[in-house]
Each structure stands twice: as structure tokens, then as C-alpha cells.
Amino acid sequence: MAFTTDSPPDADLLRQSIRDSGLKVTAPRVAVLEVLRQNPHSSAEQISAKVQDALSGSSTQAVYGILAAFTGAGLVRRFDPPGSAALFECRVGDNHHHLLCMQCGAVKDVDCVIGQAPCLTPSDSGGFTVLAAEVTFNGLCQQCRVETVAVPIT
Amino acid sequence: MAFTTDSPPDADLLRQSIRDSGLKVTAPRVAVLEVLRQNPHSSAEQISAKVQDALSGSSTQAVYGILAAFTGAGLVRRFDPPGSAALFECRVGDNHHHLLCMQCGAVKDVDCVIGQAPCLTPSDSGGFTVLAAEVTFNGLCQQCRVETVAVPIT
DNA sequence: TCGGTTGTTTTGACTAAATCAAAACAACCG
DNA sequence: CGGTTGTTTTGATTTAGTCAAAACAACCGA
Numbered sequence: 001m002a003f004t005t006d007s008p009p010d011a012d013l014l015r016q017s018i019r020d021s022g023l024k025v026t027a028p029r030v031a032v033l034e035v036l037r038q039n040p041h042s043s044a045e046q047i048s049a050k051v052q053d054a055l056s057g058s059s060t061q062a063v064y065g066i067l068a069a070f071t072g073a074g075l076v077r078r079f080d081p082p083g084s085a086a087l088f089e090c091r092v093g094d095n096h097h098h099l100l101c102m103q104c105g106a107v108k109d110v111d112c113v114i115g116q117a118p119c120l121t122p123s124d125s126g127g128f129t130v131l132a133a134e135v136t137f138n139g140l141c142q143q144c145r146v147e148t149v150a151v152p153i154t
Numbered sequence: 155m156a157f158t159t160d161s162p163p164d165a166d167l168l169r170q171s172i173r174d175s176g177l178k179v180t181a182p183r184v185a186v187l188e189v190l191r192q193n194p195h196s197s198a199e200q201i202s203a204k205v206q207d208a209l210s211g212s213s214t215q216a217v218y219g220i221l222a223a224f225t226g227a228g229l230v231r232r233f234d235p236p237g238s239a240a241l242f243e244c245r246v247g248d249n250h251h252h253l254l255c256m257q258c259g260a261v262k263d264v265d266c267v268i269g270q271a272p273c274l275t276p277s278d279s280g281g282f283t284v285l286a287a288e289v290t291f292n293g294l295c296q297q298c299r300v301e302t303v304a305v306p307i308t
Numbered sequence: 309t310c311g312g313t314t315g316t317t318t319t320g321a322c323t324a325a326a327t328c329a330a331a332a333c334a335a336c337c338g
Numbered sequence: 339c340g341g342t343t344g345t346t347t348t349g350a351t352t353t354a355g356t357c358a359a360a361a362c363a364a365c366c367g368a
Contacts, residue, residue: 058317086236
């Protein structure tokens with residue numbers, strides 16, 4: 001019967017964390033969070049595809065709504081790579097940063113740069129109230145660097 | 155007025171910088187660069203509108219192409235605010251960062267945080283070759299903060 | 309355990325941002 | 339001044355995401 005909300009060991013923890021954020025616990029929400037646990041840095045489309053795998057009859061729009069609710073509640077974090085769809089991850093609250101491969105789009109987490117806060121304080125905030133800093137390191141992942149060096153001519 | 159490609163004092167400098175980047179000098183290109191000089195942090199649409207003002211009969215697609223060519227040549231820098239259109243500016247090569255108002259979308263430049271490089275070196279680059287760091291400070295501009303405080307209830 | 313309230317999900321249409329391809333065109337070199 | 343090469347236009351297409359209203363399900367309290 002397709003194991004609608006098939007319970008891996010810690011499904012209850014997921015349900016709990018959803019409830020703790022003041023949101024209602026529903027099958028699609030649990031599924032989204034589960035997918036996100038296993039595939040960090042996924043786009044809404046990717047998540048939607050995986051959710052539909054597990055939970056047939058769930059719409060992409062629902063996933064958009066769920067992700068919006070989760071980010072609002074601080075359960076997931078949204079990361080907008082330039083030039084492609086937004087990515088989501090459930091590692092939150094540790095203000096980590098991202099390494100982004102400019103070639104293949106691969107994303108890797110990095111812990112906050114120099115210990116903690118230095119990157120969070122602009123030298124002159126010119127009237128702005130700074131609430132958070134988003135740091136993205138653009139570069140090449142190991143594989144793409146090899147390929148780029150190997151094929152320098154287009 | 156209409157001042158099609160009306161030459162302000164330094165129009166030649168713009169033409170020169172375009173040529174120096176190995177690109178052909180055309181009216182729309184000069185116009186884009188000029189608009190960008192006067193309005194940093196403009197979106198492609200905004201630039202296109204202003205360019206069409208000055209240079210009637212120029213398409214939005216041309217502006218997209220021009221901006222792609224310019225960013226590729228390092229003449230302009232592209233900044234992708236989460237959730238809205240990409241912005242462009244011609245301040246390049248000084249690795250400055252951005253303050254972004256989460257409410258109204260206003261953007262302000264900030265010079266590199268602690269002097270120069272610290273924010274540019276992730277603690278563990280895990281196989282990545284880091285080429286550049288993009289730092290965005292999310293917050294509220296002065297005006298939006300006042301309004302938000304004044305109207306806390308929806 | 310059952311119903312009512314409230315919040316969630318679905319459905320389907322719609323918008324904004326950007327990309328692509330091919331033909332018309334203009335800049336630059338000699 | 340003419341040819342080559344790169345640029346721009348035109349128009350269609352894609353991708354990412356939003357909106358609104360109706361159908362539905364979770365949760366609280368009786």
C-alpha cells in the first residue's frame with residue numbers, strides 16, 4: 001500500500017519539531033522534512049519530486065507552501081544561488097556559510113569563518129539594522145577544477 | 155530632451171573601457187554603462203527602461219545580452235538578491251559587500267568588513283578552490299525599521 | 309470519541325525573470 | 339570602402355515562483 005508515511009526510526013522527532021514550531025503536522029510536511037534531512041541543498045522541484053515518490057498525490061505548490069512555512073518558522077533555511085532555483089536545508093541556527101561551485105552548482109557547507117561573529121558586522125552599516133549575514137564562497141569544486149584544467153579550450 | 159547618445163564629459167572614457175575589455179563599442183552598450191554609472195544596483199528591466207528612454211528602439215533582450223557580456227568581461231558586477239531580479243553595478247574589483255533591506259529591497263554598498271581578506275577564506279574549503287566571496291547583510295533600512303516599529307500589528 | 313474551528317493542501321491560472329535561436333544589422337580591421 | 343565577425347533584434351519558450359478560492363485534514367475541547 002505504498003507506505004504513505006512510512007516511519008523510519010526518528011519520524012516522530014520530525015513530527016515533534018514541526019509541532020514545536022507551531023505548525024500542524026501533516027503527511028506532506030513530514031515528507032518534505034524527511035527528504036530535506038537526507039538531501040540537503042535541494043530545490044523545491046527536487047523536493048517535490050521525491051515527496052511525490054513517497055507520497056503520491058502531492059502537489060508542487062504544496063511543497064512551495066510548506067517550504068515557505070518552514071522557513072518562516074525557522075525550521076529550514078533558504079539559500080538562493082545566483083542564477084538558479086532556491087535551495088533548502090534543515091541545518092539552521094548555526095550560521096554556517098556555503099561553498100558554491102560556479103561550474104556544476106554543487107553546494108557544500110562551511111562553518112563560520114573566523115570562529116563566529118566577525119563576518120557579521122559590517123564596518124559601516126549606514127543606517128541599516130543588520131539582522132543576518134549571508135556569506136557565499138564562489139569557486140570550483142575539485143572535480144570541476146580538474147575538468148576545467150583538462151579542457152581549457154572551448 | 156531625447157539627447158540620444160548625448161556625450162557627457164566622460165562618454166569617451168566609457169567607450170574606452172568597453173573597448174579595453176575586448177568588446178565592440180555600440181550605442182546600446184555605452185548607454186547601459188552610462189545608466190549603470192548613474193544608477194547602481196539597477197535590475198535589467200530598470201536599465202532597459204532607462205536605455206530606451208535615451209536610445210529609442212533598443213530591446214530588453216539586448217540589455218540582457220549586454221549585461222552578460224559586461225559581467226563576463228568584468229566590467230560590471232552582478233548581485234542576486236534572494237527573491238527578486240538580479241541587480242548590476244559598475245563598481246568592480248574592490249570586493250565590497252552589500253546591505254540589503256529585507257522589507258523594501260534597498261541596497262547599499264559596504265566596504266570589506268574587517269579591513270580586507272578575512273571573510274574571504276573559509277576555514278575548510280573541502281576540495282573547493284575559492285575564487286571570490288559574496289557577503290550580503292540582510293536587515294532593515296532606517297526608514298523601514300521606523301515603519302515596522304510604528305506598525306507592529308498587521 | 310466526535311464535531312467544529314482553523315489552518316493546510318489542491319487545483320488551475322497567472323506573472324516575472326531570463327534564455328534561446330535565427331535573421332538583420334553594425335563595428336572594426338585591413 | 340568592403341568583408342568578417344561580433345552584436346542586436348524579434349519572437350517564442352522556459353523556468354521559478356505567486357495568487358486565490360475551494361476542498362480538505364489536523365487539532366482542541368466537550
